[in-house]
Amino acid sequence: MEITKISRVFLHKQNGQEVRLADPGEQLTKEDVRNFYANIYPILTTAKIRGPEFRDDEMQYHFETSMGTKG
Template identity: 50%
Template sequence: MLLQTTLQRVFILKEKEQEIILDDPAPKWSVQAVLNFYSNNYPVLTTAKISRPVIKDDTVQYRFETVIGTKG
């Protein structure tokens, strides 16, 4: 018999050279919905991109990568 397991999702935000681990607020939500949810607390996420998922330590890790550009 084959058992199907779902890996826990972990969301990582790097802000000011520090990684912040964000819990999964609702496993049924899309990754974009999670990004939108956390953008209320972390305004920098409004322009963030979502990295490809990486499986590490029995979790699926998504990175919210902020793009801070300079004008000129």
């Protein structure tokens, strides 16, 4: 039996491109990670967090923002 550690990855879109953000610490909650990256990407301060989705041995969380969209 082989045990594979699943890593967390955080994704958000910037200018139409998906940006992969590494997990700054597995002890942090997903909200803590959002706050950590909000210092670099201020738009994340109001982002909703969707996930996790399990893909390719990763646990993916998506930061979704509504700023800049119409409707």
